Amino acid sequence: MLRIDQSLVDAIVAHAKRDHPVEACGMVAGPIGSDRPERFIEMVNAAGSPTFYEYDSTDLLQLYKDLDDRDEEPVVIYHSHTATEAYPSVTDIKLASEPGAHYVLVSTEKHGNNDGAVEFRSYRIVDGQVTEEPVEIVGTDTPSDNPRSES
Amino acid sequence: MAIEVRIPTILRTYTGGEKAVSGEGDSLSALIDSLEANHPGIKERLIEGEDLRRFVNIYINDEDVRFLGSLEATLDDGDQVVILPAVAGG
Numbered sequence: 001m002l003r004i005d006q007s008l009v010d011a012i013v014a015h016a017k018r019d020h021p022v023e024a025c026g027m028v029a030g031p032i033g034s035d036r037p038e039r040f041i042e043m044v045n046a047a048g049s050p051t052f053y054e055y056d057s058t059d060l061l062q063l064y065k066d067l068d069d070r071d072e073e074p075v076v077i078y079h080s081h082t083a084t085e086a087y088p089s090v091t092d093i094k095l096a097s098e099p100g101a102h103y104v105l106v107s108t109e110k111h112g113n114n115d116g117a118v119e120f121r122s123y124r125i126v127d128g129q130v131t132e133e134p135v136e137i138v139g140t141d142t143p144s145d146n147p148r149s150e151s
Numbered sequence: 152m153a154i155e156v157r158i159p160t161i162l163r164t165y166t167g168g169e170k171a172v173s174g175e176g177d178s179l180s181a182l183i184d185s186l187e188a189n190h191p192g193i194k195e196r197l198i199e200g201e202d203l204r205r206f207v208n209i210y211i212n213d214e215d216v217r218f219l220g221s222l223e224a225t226l227d228d229g230d231q232v233v234i235l236p237a238v239a240g241g
Binding site: 025027043047051052053054055057058060061064073077079088089090091092095096097098099100 | 206215233236238240
């Protein structure tokens with residue numbers, strides 16, 4: 001199961017809508033071994049394509065150095081499909097290289113850049129085997145993310 | 152001549168779980184052969200035919216080897232090599 005904060009879901013969906021019809025991609029990092037997605041990282045789709053995504057190679061190296069320095073690992077690896085459902089493509093399965101990560105797919109097929117619900121699904125991809133998993137979205141209750149009045 | 156090579160999670164099955172191993176060679180090609188000698192099977196995950204696999208990135212001192220001559224890229228003692236699979240899909 002993927003347990004993820006609403007604010008992170010919103011950030012992923014907003015990125016996907018903004019970049020539509022190009023595939024959007026990125027990561028949510030978390031402390032090693034925690035399985036907690038915490039730090040949202042938008043990546044540039046170096047392929048700039050509606051049917052393919054790839055992190056830029058220089059960005060990729062910097063990203064993994066940062067993860068190392070912070071004792072983090074990729075908890076969520078996300079990308080969007082812009083003309084098909086939010087299910088891993090053959091290419092997604094072939095190239096999946098983080099067996100410990102939750103592969104999140106969102107589909108902007110229905111509403112493109114506009115408001116409207118976006119399909120948000122999560123998978124494990126290990127040795128070419130895809131397993132869909134439930135997503136539990138939890139509310140944000142940290143003061144900075146959810147300011148309350150002082151009255 | 153020792154060169155430190157950072158191994159990504161997905162390839163640590165070949166290195167007994169080690170995150171970094173040491174290899175040697177004066178070119179990337181020779182280094183990969185030295186890795187293969189100690190960690191059989193790893194070469195096939197890095198090379199396809201005569202070339203580096205399209206979705207494997209290797210860096211020498213932070214520079215993508217595709218800009219350094221790919222498998223012919225030269226190495227010196229103390230160089231740092233990082234292997235990272237591409238994060239990519241369709």
